[in-house]
Amino acid sequence: MDKDSVLTRILRPKDVSTLVGGELPLSVIHNKRYISPLTGRDEEDSSPSLDHAIHTSLCGETRTVILVGAEGSGKTTALEKLVLDWAKGGHLQNFSYVFHFRLRELSSLNGTLSLVTLMLHHHGHIPPESVPLLLQKPESVLFVFDDLDQCDLDPSLHTFCSDPSQATSVSCLVASLLHGSLLKGAAFLVAARPTGGLKALSGTRLEVLGFLKPQRWAYFNGFFADPVAANKALMHMERTVGFYDVCTTPRFCWTVCSIYKCLMDAGAKLPETLSQLYVDVLVHLIQTLSLAEACSRELVLALGKMASQCSLDQHSSCTKEEMNSCGLQRFLTSVAVFLHVDGEQSDRPVFSFHSRLMQEFLLASSFFLDKSASEGAEKMLDKHKGRAEFLDFFLSGLSEPGQRRPLEALLGEFSSDRIVDFKCWFKSSSETTLKGCYKDKHHRCFRLLHQAQNESLVREIITPSARIGISYGDLSLQDCAALNYVATCLGEMEQLNLYSTRDLTEDEAEMLAPAMSLSHKIILSDSSLSTGSVPHLASALSRGLTKDMDLSQTRLGDEKFKLLCAGLRDCKLQKLDLVVCRLTEASCEDLVSVLTSGTSQLCVIDMRCNQIGDQGLTKLCEALQSPHCKLQELLLQGSELTAASMEALSSAFCSGQSDLRKLNLTQNAIGNKGVETLCKSLRHPHCKLRSLIFFDCQLTGGCCPHLMRALMSEHCSLSELELSVNDLGQEGALLLCQALSQPGCPLEKLGLKRCELTQSVFEELGSLLRSGTSQLKSLTVGMNNVGDQGVKHLWDAVAHPSCLLEELDVEMTGLTDACVQDLCAAIRASKTLKSLEMRNNSLTDVSVPALVQVMQDSHNMLEMNLKYNDFSEEAFDMLCECDKIRY
Structure with a gap:
């Protein structure tokens, strides 16, 4: 085959460059501005060069390669470059014959044609005597079809031909070739825009991604002679609203470069x-x-x-x-x-x-x-x-x-x-959209507002009734720009909800930074943050209005947390949620520097389920002893703590500097020894602790004497003590009751769920509640199987005028219908009870009328939870009559 004639055909000018049509492929190639677009396969995360992917595929066993990409993504130029390289003796020399067709041009032909006619008369560089040899060696032939979306390849619409001399329509001819009916064994490289018609075609599919950031950078620097002008144009395009969806296409880059150059030469403002x-x-x-x-x-x-x-x-x-x-x-x-x-x-x-x-x-x-x-x-x-x-x-x-x-x-x-x-339609549809919960519609509304560039219109449409609190996770870069524009126009936002953002990139975080700085609360829970995004988040916090930030389950890690701390030292943040963030002892050191900075406003930190260990907590205790630390709540559930770090905590409480009011040590192996150490500080006059959570901390009744002495101390200020899911037993619980019966005991909330309590303990609790000295307002004693007789002591107490109880939890205590009369009498008599938790008991349909009636009659009771009792469907119909009952 005469490769010179192929070169002549390809190099013959067929069109002219246009501002919106893109630069001609030949012009791109000759001016050395060719940059291979990127491609990506579904099973791969990397984005290799399109040229490399095509060469790799066609030099192997692959017989059909399908390029799929949007308008202007670089498919046509890549194909012409490949055919040009073949004709010059470069790539793909395993093919003796290469035929390149643009199906958009062929589709304008009238009538029918055969494969032989197509090759001889519509390509013009193969001598007739070569045709028989070509037909005998199809494996040496490569067909390159551009604009394949112009043909309908559905097999059900065609009667395929197998004779190279048989005349048929262009679509049927191409379909016959691609489906292997005609010239079986030939190879094909085809390009098309995404259409449903490609599903019928088998082969290696390459998604043409166009230009990502490095390719755009190279393209702009090749277009503009002045690197400063190239940088200005590129930065403006990448940060201008509305360009993000299309700036990956080489054709769009050509349009932008062309018009920007005209505007910049004239000294005009860029769009x-x-x-x-x-x-x-x-x-x-x-x-x-x-x-x-x-x-x-x-x-x-x-x-x-x-x-x-x-x-x-x-x-x-x-x-x-x-x-x-x-x-x-x-x-x-x-x-x-x-x-x-x-x-x-x-x-x-x-x-x-x-x-x-x-x-x-x-x-x-x-x-x-x-x-x-x-x-x-x-x-x-x-x-x-x-x-x-x-x-x-x-x-x-x-x-x-x-x-x-x-x-x-x-x-x-x-x-x-x-x-x-x-404008009337826009305002009406936007107001309707922003009252709904479809975030895609919200995004579109914000984009349209951004396109309008009218600040007063934003304030007119986004009224207090607009639902701006829904999750805007997984935003595109354009969505980030639009949301940021809206926030900037509003001046501030109550909440920026970015829940479940799967990958917050550096560019997205940079675009959202102003919106973050204007938000009183930022939710990034269940998100993944790139390392590059964290400094932008830190910067937004340091100069912004944010008081509450939720980073739970972001798997942040020590390295990213260190970057975040740069913004935590001087900001308005008061509450920080770091649940399941893969933090260790190292992060505690960074946190200490924040808390002792003298500028930090942090007063609530939730660090549940991080592996900080005893060494990490010991470091945090250094901050608690600093006069600059404002921390009032520290939640450390599941943080791999033991009794070893309780001495440092106790010292901090006794220092006179700590303002800590609430400490949650749930699911740590604190043990009786750890409780004994902490109880010493509870008796100290400088200790300000109000709430102490020991849920599931491997305690036994051996810790109760120490707790009893602490609660009876004149300096103890505890109002909440949570001891649920510990094996305290009867002896330990009775010691606690003894402490609570003392006048002046400050405890108002007590948790004793699943603590191996007996009927004797319930009897003592009932006596305590009736005594007139107890301050208890909330009592949790569920999952202690004492039955109706045991809980009756509590019903009698609730009915007593001296009982102050507002919340009572008797879940899974073995209650039956026999308790309902006493229960209803207690509710009617009580002037304080508001909430009753009775899940997982053995109440039946018989009790439902009385329970519904008493809840409807009660002015105090706000909620009764009856889930997972032995009710039938008919009982559910009765229960639904009272909206204060959960079932």
Whole structure:
């Protein structure tokens, strides 16, 4: 095969570069601006170069490689570069014959053709005598098909041919080749936009990602001679609202570079929205045509009609007759800057927009320009729903006078009625959206507000009734920019909920930093934060309004936490949630530096389920003894603590410096020895501790004498003591009752769930509650199987006028229907009881009428929990009559 003739064919100019159509592949290659797009496979995280992926696939056993990518993602240029390299003796020399076709051009051909005709007459570089040899050695042939989405490959629609000389339609011919009916054994490299029709095609699929950040950097530096100008243009594009979804495509980068260069050379301001960019593009294109205002307006209206027709018919192209019906017959010599022509030499050329974005922008512009039509914005958007992705963006931008003014100077004024109509629809639909819980709709609303660039409109639409508290996790970069814009316009936000953000990148965090700094509460629970994102979060905290931040289950780790601490030293943060963040002793050292800085406002830290150990807690105790530390609550559940670190805690409490009011040591192996150590500090006059949680801390009744002495001390200030899920037994619990019966004992909340309590303990608790000396308002004694007789002592106490109890938990204590009469009498007599927990007992349908009646009659009772008792479906119907009963 004559490779020189292939070179000649490829190197022959077929078109001209356009502002919105992209630079010609040959121009890119010759000017040494070619940068291979990136590709990614579903099973791989890496993004290799597209060229490398194609070469690797076609030099192996693969016979079909399918490139799938959006408009302008670099597929066509990559294919032409590959064929050019083959013709120059570079890559893919395992193929003797390479045929390159653009199916958009072939689709304009009339009638039918055979494979032989296709190769001989529509490629023009293979001698007829080579055809038999080629057909005998199909494994040496590579077909390169661009624009495959122009063909319908569904096998059910074709009768495949196997004879190379049989004439058939272009679609049938291509389908026969790709499905192996024709020239079996040949290899194929095909490119298409994402369509459902590709599902029927088997082969190695490569997703064309286009340009990521390094490729964009290289491209801009290749376009601009001045590195400073290149950097300015790139930074502006990457940070401008609305560009994020499309700036990965080489074609869009060409458009941006081209128009930015014009604007920068003229000293003009660069666009701030996608709408402003395309206003500048359209102004530039119209000025090159040198048309009068009336003609320019007529041209844009006609192009808008064509854009609408292409969108509604879901065809990417129009015939000459269809164009004429849109009013473009007068402008056939002017439309080249907007439209691409295929089959120009044939008797049925087809026309298509160079850019889908430009197509949608022209549709939006013509909507506002057309003063004669009566169709409103809502109807027009509904009609194009799912067919025009950016139409509402462009309508939103063009509805603002500052953005449309350059266009009106060329085309005349937009229709004021249509602008008012769009704004009414926009405000109404936004208010409805923001009362709902669909975050995707919220994102779209924020994007539209960002496109409008109207701060007063944001404040008008996002009223206090708007539901801004729903989760905005997994935001795209554009969503981050839009949300940030909204927050900036509002001035502050009650809550920024980023729950379950799977990967907060550095760019996203940088974009969101102002919104974070304006939020009183930030929720990042169950999220994953990149290392690069944490300094931006820290910076936002250091200069912001945030008082409460939830980082639970972010698996932050010591390294990222150290970076975060840079922002914690000087901020307004008062509460920090660090549950399950994979922190160790090292993080405690960083936290100490924050707490003792003299500027930290932190008063509540939740560090549950981190492996800080005794050494970590000992370090934290250094902070507790500092006069600068403001910590009042410290939650350390499951932190691998033992009695070894309790001495440091006790010293901190006795120091006179610690302001700690609440300490949660749940699920740590504190043991009786640890409790004994802490009880010494509870008796100290400097100890300010109010709440102490020993839930499941491997305690026995041996700790109770120490607790009893502490509770009876004149200096003890404990109002809450949680001892549930410890084997205290009867003897230990009775000692506690003895302490609680003493006048002056401050305890108001006591937890004794699953503590091996007996009926004797319940009898003593009942006596205590009736004594008039006890301050207990909340008592938890569930999961102690004492039955009706045991709990009866508590019912009698609740009915007594001296009992102050407001909350009582008797879950799984073996209650039956026999207790209900005493229970109801207690509720009726009590003036304080508000909540009763009775889950997992053995009450039946017999008790339901009385329970419903007493709850309906009671003014004090707010809630009774009866879940997991022995009720039937019929009983549930009765229980639902009372909204204060949970069942």
